[in-house]
Amino acid sequence: MRLGFRPPKDPEGFLAYARTLQGRYEFIEVPGSAAEVLTEAALEARGMGYALTFHARYLDLYPGSLVPDIREASLHLLEKDLERAARLGALLVNVHAGNIPWTDYPPPDLSPHHDALREAEARMRREYLERAAEGLACLASRALYLGLRFTLENLAAPQEVPRTPEEMALFLEVPHLEFCLDLGHAQMAGQEVVGFAQVLGKRLSHVHAHRNDGRYDLHLPPGPEDLRPFASSPCTVLVELPPRNPGEYVDVHESLAATGILPEAKGGG
Template identity: 65%
Template sequence: MILGFRPPKDPEEFLAYARVLSGKYSFIEIPGASAERLSGVALEAQAMGFRLTFHARYLDVYPASPEPAIREASLRILKEDLEWAARLGAELLNVHAGSIPWTDYPPRGLSPAHEALRATEKKLRAEALERALEAFAHLSRIALDLGLRLVLENLPAPQELPRTPEEMARFLEIPDLYFCLDLGHARMAGAPPEAFLEALGARLIHVHAHTNDGHYDLHLPPSPEEVRPFALRPCTLVVELPPREVGEYLEVYRSLASAGLVPEATGGGAA
């Protein structure tokens, strides 16, 4: 396991975090929405000894959209992010597949139309998964040409996809696509991390480590027990916290080190 962190989007704060966390965290996951703004400091972080991964833009990005124009625009955005990641020397690009366009139905027992509406939703979901398969087969070939690995993340909400280990496993048919297990998202979906590990095997190479209450995507610090299954796994693991205070990352590192899950120093240069 190689330990990384999610940085603030302000360049000065980015470098401040990098200096404090150098020698403890080995890589930084660059947010695609701030790639241009952070490109200079990302290169400075590399000079400090940090490796880079890259998280693609995802707000209003729908690579599985039923609307061809929206789908094409989304693929164009993701291709731009692949090119950004390659220019920065990132090792992988983490991507979302988006959501289906409709989940507005009454709860079971409230309306006799419930089952019919759920059947419609199931059909929309199956169609979206097929479009996502086509989109990521195309993007994974571009990534391969750029020397990157494309990594698909599990998502938490009922309308999002892929959400379950079974849905993630559908994408195993794309030979050059890899997977990210987001632990907080899995918790919200009610799917144990072990099920994703079993379904995806060696193609699961990236982890987003954070936790929540099972209902809301709170991005709270993960516990050592949540991280333990990945300690001996050849993967990159991002501690994915909002930029509240760099001390949170130090505390996570200390807790993992106390549990014997990370060595005393895992990357970066001298603080």
């Protein structure tokens, strides 16, 4: 297991976290939404000994959209993120597949059309997933050419895809695509982590580690019990906490080390 962290999105905060956590964490995630302003800081962090991962932009991007222009624009922007990540020397790029535009229908006791509406939603999800898989296949080939690993993340909200192990499995046919298991998203979606692990097997190569209350995406610190299943795997494990205090990342590292999951300090420096 290689342990990394999510830093603040401003250069000063990015580097302050990097200096504080040097010797504990091996890699830092660069957010695509702030990558342009973080380029120099990210390269400086590489000089400190950190590896980099890259989270592609995802707001307002729909790689499985029914509208060709929206789909093509989304894929174009994601390809630009791949190219930026390659210039930074990143290990991998993580991506979201987006969401369908509709999941709002009345419950059975309020509408005789409930079942038909659910069937329409299920059909919309299947079609979106198929188009997204087709688009991500092109991006995965581009990532391979650029020397990048390319991972797809499970999402949490009812309208988002993929949300379940079964939906993630639909992307197994995409060559060169690997997978990111977001533990907090699985918790919110009511899905067991073991279900994703069983379906994805060795193609599960990246983990987002955080917890919540099952209702809101709180990004609370993960505990040793959350990461023990990945202790002996080659996965990159990104601890995802809000930019409050780098001491929270120190606490997570120390809790892992105290339980033997991290037998020795690792990371930049």
